[in-house]
Each structure stands twice: as C-alpha cells, then as structure tokens.
Amino acid sequence: MKTHKARSLLAAIGIAAGIIGAGSADAADKVVRIAHQKLGTLALLKSTGALEDKLKALGYKVTWTEFPAGPQLLEGLNVGAVDFGHTGEAPPIFAQAANAALLYVGHEPRSPASEAILVPGNSAIQSVADLKGKRVALNKGSNVHYLLVQALQQAGLKYGDITPVFLTPADARAAFVSGSIHAWVIWEPFRAAAEATAGARTLKDGAGLVANHEFYLASRKFATENPEVIATILSAVGDEGQRANRDIPAVAAQFSRSVGIPAPILETALKRTSFGAKPITPEVVAEQQKIADTFFSLGLIPKAIKISDAVQPVPGSGTK
Numbered sequence: 001m002k003t004h005k006a007r008s009l010l011a012a013i014g015i016a017a018g019i020i021g022a023g024s025a026d027a028a029d030k031v032v033r034i035a036h037q038k039l040g041t042l043a044l045l046k047s048t049g050a051l052e053d054k055l056k057a058l059g060y061k062v063t064w065t066e067f068p069a070g071p072q073l074l075e076g077l078n079v080g081a082v083d084f085g086h087t088g089e090a091p092p093i094f095a096q097a098a099n100a101a102l103l104y105v106g107h108e109p110r111s112p113a114s115e116a117i118l119v120p121g122n123s124a125i126q127s128v129a130d131l132k133g134k135r136v137a138l139n140k141g142s143n144v145h146y147l148l149v150q151a152l153q154q155a156g157l158k159y160g161d162i163t164p165v166f167l168t169p170a171d172a173r174a175a176f177v178s179g180s181i182h183a184w185v186i187w188e189p190f191r192a193a194a195e196a197t198a199g200a201r202t203l204k205d206g207a208g209l210v211a212n213h214e215f216y217l218a219s220r221k222f223a224t225e226n227p228e229v230i231a232t233i234l235s236a237v238g239d240e241g242q243r244a245n246r247d248i249p250a251v252a253a254q255f256s257r258s259v260g261i262p263a264p265i266l267e268t269a270l271k272r273t274s275f276g277a278k279p280i281t282p283e284v285v286a287e288q289q290k291i292a293d294t295f296f297s298l299g300l301i302p303k304a305i306k307i308s309d310a311v312q313p314v315p316g317s318g319t320k
Helices: 006-022 041-048 050-056 071-076 089-096 143-154 168-179 188-197 220-225 227-246 250-258 263-273 282-297
Strands: 030-036 062-064 084-087 104-109 116-122 136-139 163-166 181-187 199-206 216-221
Touching: 030 041, 030 071, 030 227, 041 050, 041 084, 041 227, 041 250, 050 062, 050 227, 071 084, 071 089, 071 104, 071 216, 084 089, 089 104, 089 143, 089 282, 104 220, 104 227, 116 143, 116 188, 136 143, 136 168, 143 181, 143 282, 168 181, 168 188, 181 188, 188 199, 188 263, 216 220, 216 227, 220 227, 227 250, 250 263
Parallel strands: 030 062, 030 084, 136 163, 136 181
Antiparallel strands: 084 216, 104 216, 116 181, 116 199
C-alpha cells in the first residue's frame, strides 16, 4: 500500500511546512503527529479513537496526516512534520540512503502473497522464465522491484533479460489493459482489482521469494526521547491489527469508499495481507539488508547502507 513523484513529494513537503507552522513549540511538546496512508492499520486505528484514549494517560494528544505513499510520508518524517508512520520495505531504504534521521521501531507480519507478477489471462506466458525479452511494468524502487529481481533469479534469468518499464500503478494498469506491456508487477489492492476487472492472471506471487513486511518508523529524535509513547502506539497498532485479522469483511467494507474499490475486491486483497505489530528482530533486519544490498547492486540507491544503523529496540513495547 504502499510510491514516488516530484509533485507528490513537493506536496508532502508543503503539508509538512503547514503542520510545522500550525503550532508553537510548546504545543508540539505534548502532541504526537502520526502519518498514515489511505489503507492500513494506522488508518483503522485513527477511525476508532483508541489511540487517543491510551495516549491521554501519558499527557499526549494525537494529530493525523494522510500521505499518498511511503516516500512522501518519510519525507514528512525527515523534515520534522510528523513523528511516526508506516511504509513498505523499499521507501525506508531509499530514505536511509539519503541520510534521513529515522528509526525502524516495529513491523507487520509477512505478507508475501500481497504482491505478484500479473499477465493477461490469454497470454502465452506460463512461467517467469517466459518473461525473457518481454516488457515488464513496475514501480521503480518499490517492494515489487525486489520481487521481480528475486523471481527472475529463481527462474534462472538475470534482471537484464527483461525490459523494465517504470510506471505508476495507474499508468501500468492502462498499459496492461492496452497490451503495450507483457507483464505487470504490482501489490494489493491493485492486484485484486486487476484480476477482477482487467482479466489479469497471477504468474507468480511473493510466496517463497520475499517477506513483504510493512514497517513502522519514527523520527530518530522522537523515538529516542519518547520510548513510552512509541511503545503505546505499537501496542495499540497490535490490538487493532488483531481485530482486523479477525474480521476482514468489516475492514473491507470500511475502506471501500475511501479507496474507491468495491468491498468484495478489497476483501480478496486484505485476505492476502497480515496485520499487527511486532518488534524488529535480527531476522527482519537481515531480510531488509538483503533488499538494500540488491538495490545498491542495481544502482537504485547511491550508496551501501547498514539497516542496523537505523534500528533502535523499544524496551517494553508490548508488541506481539
């Protein structure tokens, strides 16, 4: 749910400036500013008011800001507009490579089936190996970029054996429907929508190839100075995630109007996703490091990075 254009980035910075200018330093001392995207556990948590109740006991209020995608959200975090937010695996790697002062503080369980390589239903392509020499659309530097690299390697192909076509999800769908690309690598809920309304067939999903975690991140300053607040947020996210996992139809119905996708299609997408909050473990750091190393080898980030440099354990977080 997780992407990037200069206009959106400038808009995010504009949002950031507005938030910074909206209140005094004294007011900000007792406010935690949470960034969320249109679809996700934080958006659900916002709708319940449960976090406000938990943080009130610590003397904190909550403000919420919606961002269009992970890169813009992390730019807001980096410029001091927000304190806490969530993205997929790829955006924090790019942010860390650009020296953003952020920390990984938690993650959601693996959701490998929530991203996939799609082909038209009537395509002659029957395996990933058949993609050799074909035009494959994807969002550059996103989680699915890593899925594609891993799938090609498993099939005995190199990244240079296909022709990548870098497109946003909306443009990629149009290219997919028109037949100007042979395959499309995409995440939920765009995948489920393409299957239901564009005749897409799943060639390969992320199962056995990628973890596809969603990460919770905070500004380094806020996380270091307010560990109890971070722990409280993660605990609330964990509780909300468990509720969502128990009642996917209700979650699909709640999100349907805001994301503009029919509830039955969203339900299919959400069933491929796991919600919750878990602490950052060495295993998760190693998985994220592998993605960072892959992106560096492909020239997608300007320097090698160590994920562990941006990880700070949150004592007593209560995450599950």
